[in-house]
Amino acid sequence: MFGVYAPEHDVARLAYFALYALQHRGQESAGIASVQAGHIMTQRELGLVSQVFSEQSLRALQGEMAIGHVRYSTTGSSAWENAQPVHRSDRRELALAHNGNLINAVELHAQLRERGVGFRSTSDSEIIAALLSTHEADRVEDAIADVMPRLKGAFSTVVMTRDGVVAFRDPAGLRPLCLGMVGDRYCVASESCALDIIGAELLREIQPGEMVSLGERGIETRQVVTGHRQAFCVFEHIYFARPDSRLEGNRTQVSRRKMGEILFREAPVQADVVIPVPDSGNPGAAGYSKASGIPQDDGLIKNRYVARTFIQPGQELRRHGLRMKFNPLPEVVSGKRLVVVDDSIVRGNTTRQIVKMLRDAGAAEVHMRITAPPIRHPCHYGVDMSTREEMVAHGRTVEEIAQELDCDSLAYLSLDGVYEAIRSTRATHCDACFTGDYPLEGTADAANGKFALEDELPLVGA
Ligand code: SF4
Secondary structure (H helix, E strand, O other), X not given: OEEEEOOOOOHHHHHHHHHHHOHHHOOOEEEEEEEEOXXXXXXXXXXOHHHHOOHHHHHOOOOOEEEEEEEOOOOOOOOHHHOOOEEEEOOOEEEEEEEEXXXXXXXXXXXXXXXXXXXXXXXXXXXXXXXXXXXXOOOHXXXXXXXXXXXXXXXXXXXXXXXXXXXXXXXXXXXXXXXXXXXXXXXXXXXXXXXXXXXXXXXXXXXXXXXXXXXXXXXXXXXXXXXXXXXXXXXXXXXXXOOOOEEOOEEHHHHHHHXXXXXXXXXXXXXXXXXXXXXXXXXXXXXXXXXXXOOEOOOEEEOOOOOOHHHOOOHHHHHHHHHOOEEEOHHHHOXXXXXXXXXXXXXXXXXXXXXXXXXXXXXXXXXXXXXXXXXXXXXXXOOOOOOHHHOOOOOXXXXXXXXXHOOOEEXXXXXXXXHHHOOOXXXXXXXXXXXXXXXXXXXXXXXXXXXXXXXXXXXXXX
């Protein structure tokens, strides 16, 4: 997600490259909206950023400001209607991009429909857009300040009207959102890697519960909601964010290397070579190798042109994605005792197949080391981890998981180890997918399945 107000820049091109750097956050659809002479223009399509936009389409998106989004589905299917930015013109015209997931989407949707508000999509993001575009306040900032306390869940959001761009973040700060400066203008992005690519400087993170307006007069900020428990997603540090992004003052790559070092301290093993599962396990393997003195080598080669399997929806696609993805090097692994490092295990399909591939290539022993605790609970705040039943750690001890994956040993980094690596504590983070301890009240009983709104409102043509 990205937003910029910069009349003297090519804002559509800035948005394009920012989204290009954020491609890992969503690969189902991409979109950019811009404002030119008081009109909002939107282009959004299913596909990758590089497939969706051309020179010609970017030229048609000229303007003073722009917002953009890459999507993978959490609430709402991956249909075109759910691609973002959402564009609505009720009382006011606006475009909106949202990263996260509302846990009271069904309730808000019902309230809006009772008021006669119609919807074109089944995403929770259109609910936020509808609340703001139908709001009677004259300024969109006042509408946001009124609506924010009614939204429950994760929402890093950017809204654009013909007057400016406004970004706001949920009071727990579940998903990331940072503020940058490009020339003497301001921009916002989900991660700092999007600022680097456009030559923008990272100023700071948008605070949980804060709203920041970007416009002709620079920025204005307002702390709309205070006093909530902060709960930044710890899985962003472990897996989701790009390694060159900065999160909470930590370079993600450095945190992940540290996780590997701590994992060796917690779970050492006698072995000949450390190999990463590329690319997700690279920094963890480097840390494990450094701490243990066991040399690191590339025993698995990854096809760089296959999209990451984790965020392609559906079991069948995931399995196909994996078969195309890795190839072991017998010269590195044959006859060796291997420590194989990865950053997480969700369903276990990837790990199981990797272990088999390595054994088939002649590995003498395969010891899996994971730089995160076992994932046993679904995420309700915007990361598609599938159901509890599909998770390999669900209802299994670590020994049972090791048997299931057919490895000689398996060890996970402790939660304390994760927090040591990111130099912080549980008090300000969400770690619910590991602990089941959801930081927001009402999460467990929220009727927020991925297709919750589709049950209410069948999607035309889907
Ligand atoms: S449940 Fe896990 S993935 Fe979801 S927000 Fe919390 S830590 Fe992040």
